[in-house]
Amino acid sequence: MSVLDPLTIADPGQLTADLVHLSTIVDSTVPGWTRQALTEADVVGRHWVRARMAEAGLDAHIDGAGNVIGVLRGTAPGNSAIMTGSHTDTVEGGGRYDGNVGVASALEVVRTLRANEVRLRHDLIVVDFFSEEPNRFGISCIGSRALTGFITAEDLDRVDSDGVRFADELVRIDIDPSALLSSRMDTSRIKAFVELHIEQGPYLEEQGSDIGLVTSITGIKRFRVAFRGRPDHAGTTPMNRRHDAGCAAAGSVLAIEQIASANVDGRGTTGLVTFTPDAVNIVTESAELWGEFRSPDLRWLDDAGTEFHSAVQREGASRSVEAQLDWLPSEQPAGMDDRFIEVTAREADRLGLKQSRLYSGAEHDAAIIAKKIPTAMIFVPSKDGRSHCPDEFTADKDIHSGANVLLNTIITLDRELDFA
Ligand SMILES: [Zn+2]
Incomplete structure (x- = not known):
């Protein structure tokens, strides 16, 4: 041979x-x-x-x-x-x-x-x-x-x-x-x-x-976000008086999609969302979401993280909802x-x-x-x-x-x- x-x-x-x-x-x-x-x-x-x-x-x-x-x-x-x-x-x-x-x-x-x-x-x-x-x-x-x-x-x-x-x-x-x-x-x-x-x-x-x-x-950057608002009556509380943690979480979910969609190799996923109390007639008091960004480009991952942090703060602040973003163990x-x-x-x-x-x-x-x-x-x-x-x-x-x-x-x- x-x-x-x-x-x-x-x-x-x-x-x-x-x-x-x-x-x-x-x-x-x-x-x-x-x-x-x-x-x-x-x-x-x-x-x-x-x-x-x-x-x-x-x-x-x-x-x-x-x-x-x-x-x-x-x-x-x-x-x-x-x-x-x-x-x-x-x-x-x-x-x-x-x-x-x-x-x-x-x-x-x-x-x-x-x-x-x-x-x-x-x-x-x-x-x-x-x-x-x-x-x-x-x-x-x-x-x-x-x-x-x-x-x-x-x-x-x-x-x-x-x-x-x-x-x-x-x-x-x-x-x-x-x-x-x-x-x-x-x-x-x-x-x-x-x-x-x-x-x-x-x-x-x-x-x-x-x-x-x-x-x-x-690379993978994983996170958990906790939102804390106020429970209120779903019928008697006007929209402009609510502190709806669920809406802050929903806005953040869409921000993940938007940030990742702006880059051809970017990926952004929300894997889990929970609302508390889980009831149809109460404004959501607290919400939690788990998600991740992925990319082969470390700089993009860091930028996506910064952008997401701003989005979470914005979604919380506009509703007077507390927002806490925690980064989980990640892979480079x-x-x-x-x-x-x-x-x-x-x-x-x-x-x-x-x-x-x-x-x-x-x-x-x-x-x-x-x-x-x-x-x-x-x-x-x-x-x-x-x-x-x-x-x-x-x-x-x-x-x-x-x-x-x-x-x-x-x-x-x-x-x-x-x-x-
Ligand atoms: Zn395998």
């Missing part, structure tokens, strides 16, 4: 079969394909992935943070590594491809390297990250945060709406919270991380592209490594695949890992841009193309990266 010839995955049917098998490990009491972290289905799924890693020839284990980790030893002395992987947990009522494609493809990459007797110099680490999707404790990417040291004891102390502690839920599925907090990897030895994932949006399909090269992953935009983007572009070219560059509006483990390790992300198209729903679909041929780009990117990075 010449270095000019790209390799293709050894057994595309096996990759598809692994995805089909994962889709059978679900919570059958919930519609769609549901394998949420902290449930029995997720525990069974991750043990199946560990067994599959071992069958593929990886030295596999589940670490203290619930991550399934498999290692294919490299040939060079020293211990530098390249890492790939994604997640197999799903949202409630989710699909069969989000995350699963990256894990199943990584397994097929390993089987292909072995079938072709390609020995990498670097160790190849394959990870199925624990609990990537946001859970009911308001935290996402638990496994990748644990590996990179971005999780704290306070995070594990969070409680859900029933007062259950996150740490106690972890114990219930045999994850020791103190082991989770000490599951940090020596990231200095990992020279590259590459994640293959479905796009979860319509861009690649619209462009007629086979492959997406991710330039950056969106994560840039992908420019050199690696060029490597994935070259490999997609060599495979004759049409490619587009785009930023990711969804959060991924890659955004957490990129804070410590140079990272690349490869997307494959999502039918009609649908995701986080049972209709989520990516064609086998697109998944196989993505796996081929992942395979050749890893081989090229192994050859070209400085080995130290």
